[in-house]
Amino acid sequence: MITGWRSFKKWLNQRLWLGLLLLGLFSLSAVLLLGHLRSHLTASPTLPSAPPSIATPSPIVAPSSPTAPLTPSKQVGGVTQSPDTEPSVTEEEQAAQERAKAELLASRASIDSVVDMQVAIALAKSEVTVAVSSDSRLLNETGEAIQTLTPGAAYIAQADGASILFDGASMGQFLWVEPPIDGVFQLGNRTYRGRLLLACAEGKLWAVNYVSMKNYLNSVVPSEVSPSWNMEALKAQTVAARSYALTYYFHPVNSLYHLGDDEYFQVYSGVATEADRTREAIDATAGEFVSYQGGIVESLYAASDAIVAEAFQGKGMSQLGALSLAEQGYPYDRILSNYYPGTSIGKIVQDF
Structure with missing residues (x-):
């Protein structure tokens, strides 16, 4: 802290x-x-002349929505608290209801797995090195898959004005590295879960980890x-x-x-x-x-x-x-x- x-x-x-x-x-x-x-x-870096898409840098969006909003704890796992008076049920029916409720709660996704944090893990760098643990997609800012990254290789991302040179090829202002759900990526000497966003402005790179x-x-x-x-x-x-x-x-x-x-x-x-x-x-x-x-x-x-x-x-x-x-x-x-x-x-x- x-x-x-x-x-x-x-x-x-x-x-x-x-x-x-x-x-x-x-x-x-x-x-x-x-x-x-x-x-x-030191002042947080500002990406000058960035397009409006910088607020959501890619059409790749956060995980799928639940069908209803989140609220503080009036409900637990989507199961509404019981009213003061309930119809009478047998012990067998009560036990079946409790089992069903337990199964429902056990099957729901943890809210901690639904909310994605966006954490800056590299600021204003001239270049960074990226690696992956398993075959991973490289996507451009429109969400198009443009390359498959393979384990064992080290990929150099460099700032070139307002564009990123990735493995020697000009790729635009934003790039996503998207491992499979159980995969990880490396930036420099650290390993991370989730996805990696690379953004470029004024000859510098920013790296942001999208992680649950x-x-x-x-x-x-x-x-x-x-x-x-x-x-x-x-x-x-x-x-x-x-x-x-x-x-x-x-x-x-x-x-x-x-x-x-x-x-x-x-x-x-x-x-x-x-x-x-x-x-x-x-x-x-x-x-x-x-x-x-x-x-x-x-x-x-x-x-x-x-x-x-x-x-x-x-x-x-x-x-x-x-x-x-x-x-x-x-x-x-x-x-x-x-x-x-x-x-x-x-x-x-x-x-x-």
Whole structure:
């Protein structure tokens, strides 16, 4: 996350709460931010003279829509809470209903797998090296497959004015690298899940990883804290990290990406840091975020109470403090309410 005096500058640049934002496939009630931090220590790159398509750089869109919007937790997995009075049913019918409900909940896609984060993993580079683990498609900005990338090869992407030279051929301003669903790609010496967008402007390249919230958190949580920590501390870290990411999902740094991959935002390292215990914490809290009056809180956090006091005027979670509370028997929701007073745990669910 953010450490040191540099972060104090961030805290001073506060933003107002966000109102209700509607997204074609999802709806969240009142998206509110606590002191949204917007300025980077070095200004975020702006892609000059970019066409309108930069906001959605390719016709390749996010995963298929659910048929109904998302709402905070009045519903669980699309199963509406039962009314106060229900028709009488036999024990056998009740058991059958419970089995059907369990099967429905088990079969639904996790909301963390539906939301895609757009993470900047390379900024203003003259060239980058790309590799893939299995046959992957290279697509141009119109979504047309123009080449198959094969494992074992290293492909050089270079900036050439407003165009990308990929493996020596001019390919236009935007390129997608799209591995199969179970594949990964490499950029430099790091390996990532999801898809890669390359964008070029003024002789520089930007690389953006389109990755599910689940796989984003699978990297962020163990990059921020040790997977060996108490499970309740891991759950608290997970919910805080998801809530922080969601604020940038709805209020991104710019039209090209939601947020960066370094400690100024949250540390995102690709697949190298993934661990079983943090996956368990992520699965156990799927869709949960820090909520204030139904909205999403930008849940700031840092390593210690001293850094939280220095960087955020005491308004944030101490990771070491959260660990101490977990070891004293605090569940993760109490840990979070201790550091974010007046908040509760909200949950995004997928309706059917």
